[in-house]
Amino acid sequence: MAQPVLMPKMGQSVEECVIVKWRCKDGDKVKKGDILFEIETEKAVLEVESFYEGTLLKVLVSQGQAAHVGATVAFIGQPGEPLPAVTAAAVPAPVAAPAVSAPAASTPVAKPVTVAATPAISVPAPVMAPVPAPATAPSRMFISPRARALVEHSAISATRIKGSGPNGRIVEKDVQGYLDAHNYASLRISPAAKALAIKEKIDVLSVTASGDGGRIMVGDVERSLKERPKAMSKMRQIIAQRLTQSVVTSPHFFVTVEVDMTDLLEYRKELKQKNLQYSVTDFILEAVVLALMESPGVNSSTDGKSAWWHSSVHLGMAASIADGLVVPVIRHAEKLSLKELHDTAADLAARARDGKLMPDEMSGSTFTVSNMGMLNVENFTAIINPGEGAILAVSSTNEKPVVRKGQIVVRSIMKITLSSDHRLIDGAVAARFANTIKTKLEDVELWKSLT
Amino acid sequence: MEKFDVIVIGAGPGGYPAAIRSAQLGASVAIVEKEYAGGTCLNWGCIATKSLIACSDLFAHIKRAQSFGIETGKLSYDYAAMSRRKNDVVSKLRGGVEGLLKANKVTVFKGTASFVDRQHVTVTAADGTQTALETKATIIASGSTSAVPGFLPKNERVMESRAFLELTKLPASLLVLGGGVIGCEFACMAAQLGVKVTVVELLSDILMMVDADVRNELRRHMEAMGIRVLTGKALEKVEATAKEVKGQFGDETLTADMLLVSVGRRPVTAELKLENVGIAVSKAGFIPVDDFGRTTAASIFAIGDVTGIAQLAHAATSQGVTAAENAVNPKKRKMDKLVPACIFTSPEIGSVGLTEQQAKEKGLTVKTGKFGFAHLGKAMAAGETNGFVKWVADASTGQLLGAHAVGLHATELISEATAAVRAELTAEELGRTIHCHPTLSETWMEAAHALLGHCIHAPPARR
Numbered sequence: 053m054a055q056p057v058l059m060p061k062m063g064q065s066v067e068e069c070v071i072v073k074w075r076c077k078d079g080d081k082v083k084k085g086d087i088l089f090e091i092e093t094e095k096a097v098l099e100v101e102s103f104y105e106g107t108l109l110k111v112l113v114s115q116g117q118a119a120h121v122g123a124t125v126a127f128i129g130q131p132g133e134p135l136p137a138v139t140a141a142a143v144p145a146p147v148a149a150p151a152v153s154a155p156a157a158s159t160p161v162a163k164p165v166t167v168a169a170t171p172a173i174s175v176p177a178p179v180m181a182p183v184p185a186p187a188t189a190p191s192r193m194f195i196s197p198r199a200r201a202l203v204e205h206s207a208i209s210a211t212r213i214k215g216s217g218p219n220g221r222i223v224e225k226d227v228q229g230y231l232d233a234h235n236y237a238s239l240r241i242s243p244a245a246k247a248l249a250i251k252e253k254i255d256v257l258s259v260t261a262s263g264d265g266g267r268i269m270v271g272d273v274e275r276s277l278k279e280r281p282k283a284m285s286k287m288r289q290i291i292a293q294r295l296t297q298s299v300v301t302s303p304h305f306f307v308t309v310e311v312d313m314t315d316l317l318e319y320r321k322e323l324k325q326k327n328l329q330y331s332v333t334d335f336i337l338e339a340v341v342l343a344l345m346e347s348p349g350v351n352s353s354t355d356g357k358s359a360w361w362h363s364s365v366h367l368g369m370a371a372s373i374a375d376g377l378v379v380p381v382i383r384h385a386e387k388l389s390l391k392e393l394h395d396t397a398a399d400l401a402a403r404a405r406d407g408k409l410m411p412d413e414m415s416g417s418t419f420t421v422s423n424m425g426m427l428n429v430e431n432f433t434a435i436i437n438p439g440e441g442a443i444l445a446v447s448s449t450n451e452k453p454v455v456r457k458g459q460i461v462v463r464s465i466m467k468i469t470l471s472s473d474h475r476l477i478d479g480a481v482a483a484r485f486a487n488t489i490k491t492k493l494e495d496v497e498l499w500k501s502l503t
Numbered sequence: 504m505e506k507f508d509v510i511v512i513g514a515g516p517g518g519y520p521a522a523i524r525s526a527q528l529g530a531s532v533a534i535v536e537k538e539y540a541g542g543t544c545l546n547w548g549c550i551a552t553k554s555l556i557a558c559s560d561l562f563a564h565i566k567r568a569q570s571f572g573i574e575t576g577k578l579s580y581d582y583a584a585m586s587r588r589k590n591d592v593v594s595k596l597r598g599g600v601e602g603l604l605k606a607n608k609v610t611v612f613k614g615t616a617s618f619v620d621r622q623h624v625t626v627t628a629a630d631g632t633q634t635a636l637e638t639k640a641t642i643i644a645s646g647s648t649s650a651v652p653g654f655l656p657k658n659e660r661v662m663e664s665r666a667f668l669e670l671t672k673l674p675a676s677l678l679v680l681g682g683g684v685i686g687c688e689f690a691c692m693a694a695q696l697g698v699k700v701t702v703v704e705l706l707s708d709i710l711m712m713v714d715a716d717v718r719n720e721l722r723r724h725m726e727a728m729g730i731r732v733l734t735g736k737a738l739e740k741v742e743a744t745a746k747e748v749k750g751q752f753g754d755e756t757l758t759a760d761m762l763l764v765s766v767g768r769r770p771v772t773a774e775l776k777l778e779n780v781g782i783a784v785s786k787a788g789f790i791p792v793d794d795f796g797r798t799t800a801a802s803i804f805a806i807g808d809v810t811g812i813a814q815l816a817h818a819a820t821s822q823g824v825t826a827a828e829n830a831v832n833p834k835k836r837k838m839d840k841l842v843p844a845c846i847f848t849s850p851e852i853g854s855v856g857l858t859e860q861q862a863k864e865k866g867l868t869v870k871t872g873k874f875g876f877a878h879l880g881k882a883m884a885a886g887e888t889n890g891f892v893k894w895v896a897d898a899s900t901g902q903l904l905g906a907h908a909v910g911l912h913a914t915e916l917i918s919e920a921t922a923a924v925r926a927e928l929t930a931e932e933l934g935r936t937i938h939c940h941p942t943l944s945e946t947w948m949e950a951a952h953a954l955l956g957h958c959i960h961a962p963p964a965r966r
Contacts, residue, residue, distance in 0.1 A: 242926060242927030242928075243902075243926075243927060243928050243929045243932050244897070244900050244901070244902030244903070244927035244928065244929055245927055247899075247900035247901060247902065247929060248899075248900045248902070251899055251900060269927060270902060270927050
């Protein structure tokens with residue numbers, strides 16, 4: 053009997069997913085474990101494997117469409133087998149169709165869920181509002197068939213042509229006048245470039261020429277094509293939305309302190325010789341966890357009306373991936389030993405790079421660390437992850453001349469900058485918290501006791 | 504210390520045009536050459552080999568004279584005389600290049616150039632005397648040299664192409680290691696003169712960069728000429744004695760009087776002292792340049808074989824002219840990238856732009872159109888009906904992306920196709936362009952018609 057392929061549940065909060073790509077098509081043979089399709093949730097693109105062996109009989113939810121979790125998206129069985137009746141599983145896809153004209157400016161900003169009543173709820177996850185597809189064609193244009201044919205044949209856009217006919221209808225004479233006004237007759241374009249412009253509806257009058265004597269070449273038309281607005285990936289749209297929301301709603305302020313990493317780096321070398329592998333990030337994460345336990349005000353959230361403290365540290369670590377960033381979360385970081393913290397962080401980072409994180413592993417953080425230490429930066433500020441009170445930006449460690457006991461000495465200095473939500477955290481709290489992290493990182497005895 | 508606006512290192516087909524173009528633009532120019540003007544191309548490459556191939560081609564033609572109704576009697580040739588003729592052609596052309604340099608007031612320094620810093624170059628002559636020069640800009644055109652892998656025995660029966668060209672007597676049998684352009688050209692030339700030739704190529708086929716249809720056609724003809732073409736395995740355990748060379752190809756032991764090594768060419772950079780100007784060569788030893796021919800060191804340009812862009816004399820010439828203009832003029836121009844390739848095998852090969860395989864690898868949807876010389880009046884009249892031409896075009900716009908020819912005068916025919924591809928013509932336009940009848944060039948028009956599905960001189964395509 054034909055087996056239904058169901059949209060898998062990708063985490064607590066995910067109710068529907070978009071199929072961004074089918075890897076097989078109707079009639080393809082599939083084996084157990086073959087990747088059937090890719091889905092995009094609010095957090096990541098994930099691959100879905102087949103549980104069955106057989107032939108992909110019918111795809112019910114096609115590429116670009118969304119389906120509810122648990123819905124049947126396809127059937128696998130033997131060729132010729134009858135398919136059980138199902139109701140249409142697809143729901144309107146929230147992804148934007150590739151924009152053809154200018155990007156739609158009307159995208160509504162998603163509203164965060166209000167969390168007022170139950171402060172115990174973790175982070176107010178933003179709800180993804182369906183992004184309306186930008187209009188694929190401008191509103192109806194009045195143009196005569198002959199005029200339209202001339203527009204198309206000339207590879208120009210009619211949007212800027214003023215119509216002289218009844219109701220502003222564009223007639224052939226208007227197009228000809230427009231062409232003359234733009235000196236179209238002297239336009240030089242290679243035959244293939246023109247064919248491509250006609251096919252892709254590129255206005256050749258807007259193309260910058262690079263060929264000999266100002267001739268428009270295929271490469272020039274291709275460049276114009278690349279300049280067209282394209283819909284961002286769902287991940288980027290989410291990033292855009294969340295970061296804008298954060299900057300707009302929470303008043304950020306920044307506190308920077310310098311951490312002297314010299315002794316800790318020395319000690320790390322000793323550990324390495326004993327074959328104990330810790331990264332600098334591990335020490336920073338641990339120092340942050342310890343500091344958060346001492347400064348509950350920082351491990352908190354607010355919506356501007358209420359503020360609530362989190363008893364656990366769910367530590368987000370910003371990780372850069374292809375075309376975006378994700379924030380995997382180390383849960384109950386305060387309960388982990390340094391070794392466990394290291395293992396968890398390494399595992400999450402590796403899976404983030406491979407795109408194998410589940411949505412649940414990327415939500416619910418109470419504080420985030422963004423580390424650009426390996427990117428050779430002097431100092432930077434981070435934008436608070438929505439729902440959190442603060443974020444720590446960690447910059448590169450560099451050898452610097454500093455004054456110690458009245459002497460100029462060379463030390464390994466790392467700048468850390470705390471971005472805080474001023475609705476929740478005041479300057480003194482932020483300064484104290486930043487300095488607590490600094491003190492911990494500079495205290496080698498502490499690290500000896502933890503390793 | 505003598506001061507120049509431009510110093511060109513190497514007087515090959517890239518270097519001497521660069522020097523002349525710089526001089527035309529009003530610069531004071533020096534050129535440094537350690538051997539002969541004209542470089543590899545003129546002395547031990549293009550011109551030298553084409554002189555010999557003209558002899559072998561003519562010999563092969565005369566052998567077929569009877570089929571044209573011409574009686575010749577018993578045929579024989581004198582390779583030493585062929586070689587002398589080659590030397591005459593080479594020295595005449597070399598004199599021409601030297602004359603042009605002189606006429607353009609380019610100062611020629613004999614010796615090896617090396618950088619002291621970005622503004623200073625030292626020329627070391629054969630006798631060890633050194634001349635210090637100062638310059639505003641430098642164009643490196645030091646070229647390449649045959650690669651001879653270390654596992655090959657050092658023996659007079661083992662030689663690369665340059666030494667082979669010095670021969671005054673051909674061996675009775677020849678083993679060619681490497682089925683690239685040089686290997687295949689020498690194999691065809693020697694086979695036409697009656698040498699028993701075996702070509703061994705490590706890759707799955709000879710001339711892998713050439714369109715698959717074209718190389719299949721060539722391979723068929725080479726084999727018909729009596730050349731053994733062995734591919735897909737390495738030549739191992741190469742030994743050379745006073746009498747013969749031996750090598751192992753799989754289970755078979757190959758023996759011959761001589762081994763020609765043609766496994767590629769390495770850039771010549773060792774004596775330039777590039778470290779003094781902060782230029783780092785690539786993994787393969789080439790000098791990286793940008794679209795304008797600039798190296799990573801400001802005011803130093805590199806062109807030709809030493810850049811690894813295309814090991815073709817005409818590419819070097821075009822780059823040399825552009826680099827000279829960029830060295831002298833403040834407004835920079837990009838180097839032309841569309842480089843046609845010519846291979847003087849029997850039959851000849853010409854190609855430009857993308858092969859069908861390359862276009863597909865780029866994700867393009869292509870249409871191809873092919874027309875064989877067997878259906879062409881002129882080819883039949885000339886008694887040369889081997890080969891074909893082939894267009895590769897973008898399926899949606901009809902843009903001609905590549906052209907490939909194999910057959911009589913393919914290396915001449917490719918120039919029309921090059922102009923068409925560069926001008927971004929479509930198959931339709933090329934097909935509407937009137938071509939002279941009866942000529943070999945007509946094949947381009949016919950092949951364009953074939954691509955569009957309305958070829959007059961071919962039966963309708965089977966569905």
